[in-house]
Structure formats: C-alpha cells, structure tokens
Amino acid sequence: MSTTARPELTHLQALESEAIHVMREVAAEFERPVMLFSGGKDSIVMLRLAEKAFRPGRFPFPLMHVDTGHNFPEVIEYRDRRVAELGERLIVASVQESIDQGRVVEETGPRASRNRLQTVTLLDAIAQHGFDAAFGGARRDEERARAKERVMSFRDDFGQWDPKSQRPELWNLYNGRIRKGEHVRVFPLSNWTELDVWEYIDREQLEVPSIYFAHEREVFERDGMLYAWREDVELIDGEQVFAEMVRYRTVGDMSCTGGVRSQAVTLTEVVAEIASTRITERGETRADDRVSEAAMEDRKKAGYF
Amino acid sequence: MTLDLLRFTTAGSVDDGKSTLIGRLLYDTKQVFDDQLEHVAEASVRRGGNGALDLALLTDGLRAEREQGITIDVAYRYFSTVGRDGLPGRRFIIADCPGHQQYTRNMVTGASTADLSVILLDARHGVLEQSKRHAFISALLGIPHLVVAVNKMDLVDFSKERFEEIVKEFAEFTDRLGAKADLVYIPISALLGDNVVDRSENMPWYDDQTLLQLLETVEVAYDHPFETPARFPVQWVIRPQGVPGAGDYRGYAGQLASGALRVGEEVVVMPGGQRSRIAAIDTYDGELDAALAPMSITLRLQDEIDISRGEMICRAEEAPEPVRELEADVCWMTEQPLRAGGRYQIKHTTRSAAAVVDSLCDVVDVHTLQRGQAPQQLSLNDIGRVRLRTSAPLLIDPYAQNRRTGSFILIDEATNGTVAAGMVCAPTAA
Numbered sequence A: 001m002s003t004t005a006r007p008e009l010t011h012l013q014a015l016e017s018e019a020i021h022v023m024r025e026v027a028a029e030f031e032r033p034v035m036l037f038s039g040g041k042d043s044i045v046m047l048r049l050a051e052k053a054f055r056p057g058r059f060p061f062p063l064m065h066v067d068t069g070h071n072f073p074e075v076i077e078y079r080d081r082r083v084a085e086l087g088e089r090l091i092v093a094s095v096q097e098s099i100d101q102g103r104v105v106e107e108t109g110p111r112a113s114r115n116r117l118q119t120v121t122l123l124d125a126i127a128q129h130g131f132d133a134a135f136g137g138a139r140r141d142e143e144r145a146r147a148k149e150r151v152m153s154f155r156d157d158f159g160q161w162d163p164k165s166q167r168p169e170l171w172n173l174y175n176g177r178i179r180k181g182e183h184v185r186v187f188p189l190s191n192w193t194e195l196d197v198w199e200y201i202d203r204e205q206l207e208v209p210s211i212y213f214a215h216e217r218e219v220f221e222r223d224g225m226l227y228a229w230r231e232d233v234e235l236i237d238g239e240q241v242f243a244e245m246v247r248y249r250t251v252g253d254m255s256c257t258g259g260v261r262s263q264a265v266t267l268t269e270v271v272a273e274i275a276s277t278r279i280t281e282r283g284e285t286r287a288d289d290r291v292s293e294a295a296m297e298d299r300k301k302a303g304y305f
Numbered sequence B: 001m002t003l004d005l006l007r008f009t010t011a012g013s014v015d016d017g018k019s020t021l022i023g024r025l026l027y028d029t030k031q032v033f034d035d036q037l038e039h040v041a042e043a044s045v046r047r048g049g050n051g052a053l054d055l056a057l058l059t060d061g062l063r064a065e066r067e068q069g070i071t072i073d074v075a076y077r078y079f080s081t082v083g084r085d086g087l088p089g090r091r092f093i094i095a096d097c098p099g100h101q102q103y104t105r106n107m108v109t110g111a112s113t114a115d116l117s118v119i120l121l122d123a124r125h126g127v128l129e130q131s132k133r134h135a136f137i138s139a140l141l142g143i144p145h146l147v148v149a150v151n152k153m154d155l156v157d158f159s160k161e162r163f164e165e166i167v168k169e170f171a172e173f174t175d176r177l178g179a180k181a182d183l184v185y186i187p188i189s190a191l192l193g194d195n196v197v198d199r200s201e202n203m204p205w206y207d208d209q210t211l212l213q214l215l216e217t218v219e220v221a222y223d224h225p226f227e228t229p230a231r232f233p234v235q236w237v238i239r240p241q242g243v244p245g246a247g248d249y250r251g252y253a254g255q256l257a258s259g260a261l262r263v264g265e266e267v268v269v270m271p272g273g274q275r276s277r278i279a280a281i282d283t284y285d286g287e288l289d290a291a292l293a294p295m296s297i298t299l300r301l302q303d304e305i306d307i308s309r310g311e312m313i314c315r316a317e318e319a320p321e322p323v324r325e326l327e328a329d330v331c332w333m334t335e336q337p338l339r340a341g342g343r344y345q346i347k348h349t350t351r352s353a354a355a356v357v358d359s360l361c362d363v364v365d366v367h368t369l370q371r372g373q374a375p376q377q378l379s380l381n382d383i384g385r386v387r388l389r390t391s392a393p394l395l396i397d398p399y400a401q402n403r404r405t406g407s408f409i410l411i412d413e414a415t416n417g418t419v420a421a422g423m424v425c426a427p428t429a430a
Ligand SMILES: Nc1nc2c(ncn2[C@@H]2O[C@H](COP(=O)(O)OP(=O)(O)O)[C@@H](O)[C@H]2O)c(=O)[nH]1
Pocket: B012, B013, B014, B015, B016, B017, B018, B019, B020, B021, B056, B099, B151, B152, B153, B154, B155, B188, B189, B190, B191, B192
C-alpha cells in the first residue's frame, strides 16, 4: 500500500468519476431511464462509463438508437456487435417508420437531410416507452448554445428546452423531480472536451467504428466540406465525385456529416491530430449547425439532443 | 501532485470586462479555433467595431442574451494549457457568472463547484458594492482561493498608486468579512493582454504571477484528502441478479465525498451505526488498496449488513452524529418567498427527506453585507440563516469543514423547482 506518496488524480479520472456519479444518481432516482447510443465516439465512452458504474450488475436501463436510415453501415455493424458483447438490450427507433407513419415529412432536394426529423422520432419513442430520463453524450464544448446546458436538463411535456427556466445546478446535487409526461436529458460528459474523449478512448483502448480513422472514400465537396457519396445523393451543378483519404470527427447522418482530410490511421495519430486541430468539431463537420448562427439553439428548444 | 483540473468562477459587474478577459485567456492560450475566430471577426465588423477583434464575442452565449446584449445564466467554458517553463499545465473549467439580475443565484451556482474565484474590478471605478458582494458570496461558498483582477489598468495609466489604493480598500473589506480564503491581487488589462497570460511590459512594478501562472499553480482542494474525515454516501447497491459468475455479489457504489478509505479499515454505517470492515474496494479496472475523494468506487464489507441508498459509510472514530435539526445559511432562488413553517424536500448527499422551516434567524443586507435581525421572509436572491427540522436524520458536517457533506438543496414539491442552496452551520443535537 502506498500511503506515504501524495495521491494523484488525473483530470480524466476526475471527469470519469463525475460521469459515473451522474449515471448512478439517475439510475437511483428515475423509474425508466434510457441511454441513447449512436455508435459515435461520445456514446462509446458513455457505454464504458456505464460498465464502470454498474458492473458486475446489468445496466439498469436499455440502450436506444435513433436510426435515420442514412447511417454509415460501418457504424450500424459496430453498434450491433458492441451491444451483443455487452449483453444489454437495444431499442431501435426508426426515422423511416416515422416517415412511413406520416409523423414527419421527408425533406427533398439535394440538401435534404433527416437530421431534423430525428427529433420527432426521439420524442415519440420517449413517450411510447414512458422514459423519464434519457442519457446523451453531448458535451458543453461542442457548441455555444450548449455552454449553458445543465448536466440534468429538464424538458417539459412537449420535450422542449427553455434556456430561461432551467433549474440551478448546485454542487453535485441533482434535482430529478418531474411530473408525469415530463422528462430529463442527462449529459454525463458535459465537462469533457473532444480531446478528453479521444484521450479516454486511447486510455481505455476502446474500439471505435472504422470511419474515425483515415480511409479512402468516394466523396464530393460542398460548402467547403467533404461528404460521403452514396447512390441517392443528388449532386448540384459542377460537383464532382472523387476519392480522398478522410476520417470523421462525428458520426451523424451521412447526409450532413462531413469528413476531414487525414492520414491518421491509429488512435495515437487521431489524438495527435485533434490536439493540433485549428477548427471546432461542429464547424468542420456538421452542416446542420452552419445553417445559421442560432441553428443548434433552435433545434435544442424543439427537443433535439 | 496537484490534480490537473481546476474549476474556477468569474464574476464582475457589467462592463468590467469579464467577457473580454475570458476571451483573452482563450485566445492567448491558443484555444480559439479558426472557425470561431472567423465568426468573431465577422461579428466584430457587423457590430461596427474599429476593425480590432472583439474578444468578448468569443464567449457570446444564447440568442436571447445576444439580443439583449447581456448574459443571463451561468455558462461553462473549457480550456487547457500544456506544461512549459517547468509549469505543469492544466485543464480548466470556467463557470462564467453574469454580473447582474439574478446575480446571487447565478453566482452561488457557479461558485458551488469552484476551487477559485476571479473577481473583476474596473480600475477606474475601484471597489464597488457589487465587488464586495462577489467576495462575500465566494467566501460564503467556501472557495479557498480568491483572485482580485484589477482590470483596465491601461485607462489609469498603469498606475501603481491606483492599484495599491484599490488593494488597500478591498483588503479592509475582506478583513472585516473574516474571509479565510487565500487572496491575491493582479493588475491587468484584458483588452491589451497585460498580466493575463503574458507579463505586462507596461507595469514593471508588478513582478508577481500573471493570472494564468496563478491558475496553473494554485493548489486544489483534493490535494489533501488524508486530512479530512472519510465520507462515503451510498448511491446505489450493486446486487446482480441472474448474471452468470457474479455469485451473491453485494457492493455499495458511490463517490467518495471526502477523505480516503483503505481495505481492512473498520467502518461504521450511518445512521444505523452497524460496524464492519472494508473487505474490498472494487472498480471496473480491478480492486484497489485505497481510494480517495473524489473517486467513484464500489465497497464490499466483511459482514452482511443491509445497506441502502442514502446511508453513509465512515471511519468508526470520525463518523458524524445524525441530526434532525440544523442551522444553515441559505440562498433563496425563487420568487415565492421563504417563510417560517414552509415545507420542502431536502436533498443532502444521496439522502432525501422532508424539511420544515422552524424559524428565520437573520438576513444579509445586500448593501452593507451585515447580518440583520430575524426577517419575516427571505425573497429571491436573499441570503440568510434558517433553522430546519427534517423527517429523517441527516449526516451533516459544517460546510466550512466539508463542502460536500455540508451542502444541500431545497426543492419545492408543488413546482419541483430547486428553491434554495443551503450551507450547514454548526450542527445542533437532535
Ligand atoms: N481600455 C480597456 N477596455 C476594456 C478592457 N477590458 C474590457 N474593456 C472594454 O470594456 C467593455 C466591456 O467589456 P466586456 O468584456 O464586454 O464586459 P463584461 O460586461 O464584463 O463582459 C468593452 O468595450 C471592452 O472592450 C481593458 O482592459 N481596457
């Protein structure tokens, strides 16, 4: 036992401990929590944290993926494998079903995206299963509207977020009281940065979907971003499809997630690239946030993650 | 070794230059990404600036606030430094607290998790009533380090005399306050960058640390976990059912609120008082010999005791007395006032109970910061001392000794809102 040496805790250990604490609070205080799982790097970290919080027991909640139907196949394959490994339950909420049921209308045209439609599918699923708390992997450093988001964020019975009437969040005491029909979104990674996430993935040696590493892909350039080419993409005048070495910084819907030129094929190389990058994650790769200065804020108010 | 994570809060009156200071910290530590910079450059022009980058725009928050041109809620920012010149480098979390309207509620919120508080003053205006309030709240919330950044030194000709005048005035006030915090004064210009990250060439008379140097080297609370009593509020009991190989595992999961625990130590489970020994400290990554705050761990005990959420595992000789009556300072956070007889839910560590307000003892005058006579009520943003009775025993420590086990919130059951932040004073025997 090393009792004489002064103790040392790294910032990653502190962030990890805080996130585990949040997860256990929610498990203890809510009746039907759910953990959203996209197969992206943040939700991969969330799964590991859930293992740390609840093993050797089972997760006291199911996992849920909102499937836009336009996900990268590599990510879906990864999702199914990881869920099987964990032996936990996965619910898939499908945007295609929301479209088929007439709950939402598909956007058309070359810039069509299913990103907005996800919100309806998500809120429907939350209502249908009676979930009262939904874990998400969002971080406050991602985008300016998130800087004021609480760790435990209250949503009214329309699933909406009102930035002006948030509950004050003091110490590590979370107020999880809600009425029927209301729910909370919980963000255990609130205080993590993109670099923290990658360092953690590296430290824990977590497997991530292959699209996070540099690979050659057929892409086309639009608004300064490189998008994956698929059969059903409508090209706009002058756009060319070409092969490029890219990697993804986020794994959203294929229709609005851009890749970045990269040669990083190992975790260590990815961490090094992120550490020296000069552009924010969302600015570089998410078309949905570039539409207007207040894009994220508006979507969050409507119930988006 | 120090924990390489520092949480600090910033407060100042409107226009003292808080946004500019945070922007400057981010910019000079190279934390600003190109696309953000582009954004700020465009916005600076749109707003009719003189072409210079307005660094304040970097921390610009939500649309409602942008429209009103003010910040209305606590915002969190992140930056980090890499080790250099023998300094360690750190990860920083800033709780940026807006300077007016609801300032008490916001500042208390931001301060509750901070290790250090930066109070900004305008060198031209000196020590305002608001600056004193900020210092008062920082002290009340038990923040161990207070930094008074005297900003806009460029507008007072970088005058040493002016700086010293302000230091003297502030020190007189904090002496009266009896603040225990370690107090540092730094003359800066957030606009020009003097003494924020880089040393000022305009103020050769100041040869102490720059703001960033201070932030990088200040000791944080968790430096001394072995000096505080161990407090382990049980959050969640792990009893796997039907998991192959798990046997009859029974573990008590939680986050060590303070102190350290070791395998083999004799412990007592409060409030029941059952004794046992720590059989194992489990984590997903394997068993540990010892754990220290703020680690999240799972304890197994040698004896089979029925323990549930809300109970607390402590070392036998230093366990707190369970109490059902307590005196506390509260910051009131809602429109509906607090009165004697009021009933609320209290949440303290992982324990919840009903609480009734027996009486109000005093209220802090926002102008003089003196404690006045027992009031009829506490209104929004008031701070005052109250006596509470609870439906179940609580395991408290005075806030001055333990920020985790000395703090609580009150919840209004009608609205479900969080209506008060509470800090325990000396416990009164049940
Ligand atoms: N001359 C001078 N002006 C400053 C300094 N810091 C901030 N300002 C200006 O003071 C005004 C208010 O600053 P801002 O950061 O928006 O204040 P906040 O309301 O405290 O966030 C702006 O016009 C800033 O450019 C400084 O060190 N020197």
